[in-house]
């Protein structure tokens with residue numbers, strides 16, 4: 382494992398994507414969000430009840446305002462902050478994973 386979680390050119394601007402990564406020895410699902418050359422990453426775990434945010438692997442719901450909506454009970458998260466702005470975990474936030482873009486690859490930043 383060399384910490385590469387995705388290739389930048391596989392990510393669409395503004396469209397959440399799913400990727401797998403090993404973090405602290407655990408296989409984790411991540412949500413990646415690209416904005417130009419920048420990528421934000423979060424654990425694909427909802428702070429409400431710990432469910433995945435996508436309704437099928439890699440299929441994320443976005444509201445008309447561009448918020449990420451948890452498929453389980455509808456919590457809405459502002460992007461790219463990851464803050465829950467509506468729903469059952471309002472005021473909580475997605476857990477951010479530090480990543481860096483280098484040579485067209487998204488890598489874990491540690």
Ligand code: FES
Nearest residue numbers: 427429430451454
């Ligand atoms: S688990 Fe996401 S809103 Fe309940």
